[in-house]
Amino acid sequence: CSCAAIYAHYTPVYLLAAQFVWAFFARPRARLPLIAANAAVALAYIPWLPTLIDNTESPGSKVIGFLTPFNLTNVRIELGRWGLGHPYIPLRDLPGWAGIGLFLAGVAAGLAGLIARQTTRSGRRLPRPSSTTVLIVVLALATPAGLLFSSVVGDSVWNSRNLTSSWPGLAVAIGAIVTSPAGVLRIAAVGLVMAAFALGAVKMLDRDNQRPSYGEAAEFIERQGTPGEPIVESPAPTPGPLAPVTDVALPDLDEPAAERHPALRLGYPAKRAQLRARPYTALPVAPPDAVARRATRLARDGRFFVVAAGPESLQELGLKPFRDGLPAGFRETEVRTYPGLIPVAVHVFSDRSR
Numbered sequence: 001c002s003c004a005a006i007y008a009h010y011t012p013v014y015l016l017a018a019q020f021v022w023a024f025f026a027r028p029r030a031r032l033p034l035i036a037a038n039a040a041v042a043l044a045y046i047p048w049l050p051t052l053i054d055n056t057e058s059p060g061s062k063v064i065g066f067l068t069p070f071n072l073t074n075v076r077i078e079l080g081r082w083g084l085g086h087p088y089i090p091l092r093d094l095p096g097w098a099g100i101g102l103f104l105a106g107v108a109a110g111l112a113g114l115i116a117r118q119t120t121r122s123g124r125r126l127p128r129p130s131s132t133t134v135l136i137v138v139l140a141l142a143t144p145a146g147l148l149f150s151s152v153v154g155d156s157v158w159n160s161r162n163l164t165s166s167w168p169g170l171a172v173a174i175g176a177i178v179t180s181p182a183g184v185l186r187i188a189a190v191g192l193v194m195a196a197f198a199l200g201a202v203k204m205l206d207r208d209n210q211r212p213s214y215g216e217a218a219e220f221i222e223r224q225g226t227p228g229e230p231i232v233e234s235p236a237p238t239p240g241p242l243a244p245v246t247d248v249a250l251p252d253l254d255e256p257a258a259e260r261h262p263a264l265r266l267g268y269p270a271k272r273a274q275l276r277a278r279p280y281t282a283l284p285v286a287p288p289d290a291v292a293r294r295a296t297r298l299a300r301d302g303r304f305f306v307v308a309a310g311p312e313s314l315q316e317l318g319l320k321p322f323r324d325g326l327p328a329g330f331r332e333t334e335v336r337t338y339p340g341l342i343p344v345a346v347h348v349f350s351d352r353s354r
Contacts (some may be wrong), residue, residue, distance in 0.1 A: 011143055011165045014143045014166075015166055020038060062156075082160040084197075087161045106192030142165075143163050178193050217338060217345075221307075226301060234318045236310035291322065306347040307346055311343060332347055
C-alpha cells in the first residue's frame with residue numbers, strides 16, 4: 001500500500017516517513033518488519049527514480065510556484081481550502097462565511113471541552129498524550145510540514161491538492177476534538193462542524209461549482225451537428241505546453257460521434273507577454289490562423305463548432321486570432337455557454353456567403 005501511494009503521487013512520502021518514525025518508537029516490537037516492509041517499498045520504487053529526477057529538473061516543476069506563489073498569504077489560503085473548502089473555489093464562496101463561522105465555533109467548543117475535561121482529571125497540568133493521539137497529530141500535520149520544508153528549500157509545491165494526503169488524519173483529529181467534551185457541549189460542537197460541512201456540500205451542487213460541462217457541450221454538438229462537421233477545441237490557457245497533437249476527440253463524445261466529427265485543437269500565440277512570463281512558453285499546437293483554414297476546408301457543409309474553455313476573457317486569447325484567420329464569409333452564428341468551475345462555450349461558425 002505504501003508503494004502504491006508514492007507511485008500514485010509524490011506527497012504521501014511525507015506522511016509515510018512520519019508514520020514510520022512514529023511506529024519505530026511507539027511499537028518497538030514491530031521494528032524489524034517495519035524496516036523490512038519499507039526496504040521493500042524503496043526497492044520497488046527504484047524503476048521510477050529516473051522519472052522522478054526528470055520531473056524534479058524539469059521547468060514544469062516551477063508551475064506550482066507560478067500559480068500559487070509561496071508566501072504567508074497563500075499558505076493561509078491553501079490551508080483553509082484543504083481543511084474546509086475546495087482547491088479551486090475561494091472559502092468565502094464555499095462553504096462561505098457562515099460555514100467558516102460554524103466550523104470555527106464547533107472546533108472552539110470542542111477544544112474548550114477538551115481542555116476542561118483534561119484539567120479536571122489531572123489538576124491544572126495537561127496529561128501526557130497517548131501514542132494514538134500522537135499518531136493522529138502526525139498524520140494530520142506530516143504533509144503540511146513536509147510541503148512547507150520542501151517549498152522553503154526548493155521549488156514551491158505548496159497547494160491544497162498536494163496537502164490531500166494528510167486530510168484523513170485531519171478529519172480524525174477534527175472528529176476527536178469535537179467529540180471530546182461531554183453532554184450538551186459535545187452535541188453543540190459536533191452539530192456546528194457537521195452543519196459547516198453540510199453547507200459546503202449543498203453549495204457544491206451549484207452549477208458554478210461543478211466540473212466543466214463538456215458533456216453538455218458534446219450533447220449540443222450531437223444534436224445540432226451533422227456528419228463531417230469538424231470540432232475545434234480551444235482549451236483554457238496553461239503554463240505548460242499543450243499536448244503535441246493536432247487531432248483530438250472532445251471528451252464525452254461517444255465513439256461513433258467522435259468518428260463523425262473531425263477534431264482539431266487550437267493553440268495559443270506564443271509571443272504573448274502573459275505566456276512569456278511563465279516557467280516556459282505555452283507552445284501552440286498549431287497557429288490559430290492555420291487551424292481556422294483547416295476547419296473551413298473540412299466544413300463541407302459550411303459549418304463547424306469551436307469548444308472553448310475558461311473565462312470569456314481567456315477564451316478570447318485563442319478565439320480572436322482564430323476569427324481573424326477565417327476566410328471571408330465565415331461568421332459566428334450561435335454561442336452556447338455552460339457554467340462550471342471552468343466555463344465551457346460552444347461557438348457555431350457558418351459560411352454566410354452560401
